[in-house]
Amino acid sequence: MTKEESSSEVCIGHRDLVIGASSMRIIFIGPPGAGKGTQAAALTQRLSIVHLSTGDMLREAARAKTPLGREAAEHMNAGRLVPKELVQQLVAERIAGPDCRDGYLLDGFPRTVEQAEHLDKWLDAQGASIDLVVNLAVDDAVLLARLASRGREDDADDVVRERLRQYDKLTRPLVDYYRRRGVLREIDGHGTPDEVLRRIVAEVEAAS
Numbered sequence: 072m073t074k075e076e077s078s079s080e081v082c083i084g085h086r087d088l089v090i091g092a093s094s095m096r097i098i099f100i101g102p103p104g105a106g107k108g109t110q111a112a113a114l115t116q117r118l119s120i121v122h123l124s125t126g127d128m129l130r131e132a133a134r135a136k137t138p139l140g141r142e143a144a145e146h147m148n149a150g151r152l153v154p155k156e157l158v159q160q161l162v163a164e165r166i167a168g169p170d171c172r173d174g175y176l177l178d179g180f181p182r183t184v185e186q187a188e189h190l191d192k193w194l195d196a197q198g199a200s201i202d203l204v205v206n207l208a209v210d211d212a213v214l215l216a217r218l219a220s221r222g223r224e225d226d227a228d229d230v231v232r233e234r235l236r237q238y239d240k241l242t243r244p245l246v247d248y249y250r251r252r253g254v255l256r257e258i259d260g261h262g263t264p265d266e267v268l269r270r271i272v273a274e275v276e277a278a279s
């Protein structure tokens with residue numbers, strides 16, 4: 072390969088990273104094991120927006136053994152959702168921060184229609200709105216296999232079953248909530264992380 076060829080390749084790679092989607096507000100929904108965390112980390116790096124994972128925030132609080140963290144851990148380790156007051160407080164403080172002014176991706180919040188209504192109220196008050204909601208769809212058998220190989224504290228068999236039950240009952244209704252608002256995009260979450268990321272990036276580009 073000549074020098075010109077190799078530098079043009081770098082250039083194409085670089086251009087590929089700069090998609091015109093800064094200051095977007097994005098939500099990821101999808102069942103446990105769908106790959107939200109992996110995809111959210113990759114996408115936020117590309118877009119240079121803040122990645123807000125309520126699961127990560129709650130696990131951090133649990134590790135630090137703050138009062139909120141201790142209470143959250145009891146629910147997380149049983150596969151239940153953490154009481155909304157705890158999560159909403161964490162998210163409200165975070166999205167009011169100056170680094171979130173230029174956009175953010177919410178990963179794990181909202182997780183119920185009630186949480187989504189709260190978020191809409193905060194956004195309305197700021198004159199802001201959600202640009203895109205990505206629903207990562209993955210077959211149950213694949214979810215179970217992925218979770219079994221991950222080995223997080225809340226990935227034990229019975230806890231996973233409870234988390235999937237909670238997802239079906241409480242989080243799945245969000246798909247319709249956002250579909251009605253016209254911001255929902257269904258993404259096939261099967262395949263390699265790169266393949267899934269490409270599908271998501273195509274939707275982000277279409278929405279920006």
Ligand code: ADP
Binds near residue numbers: 183
């Ligand atoms: P996953 O999507 O694989 O279940 P997360 O890291 O997003 O993993 O969440 C782990 C746990 O954190 C959940 O099972 C739940 O107990 C708690 N949690 C995270 N986000 C929320 C939320 N918005 N509302 C209530 N509980 C939450």
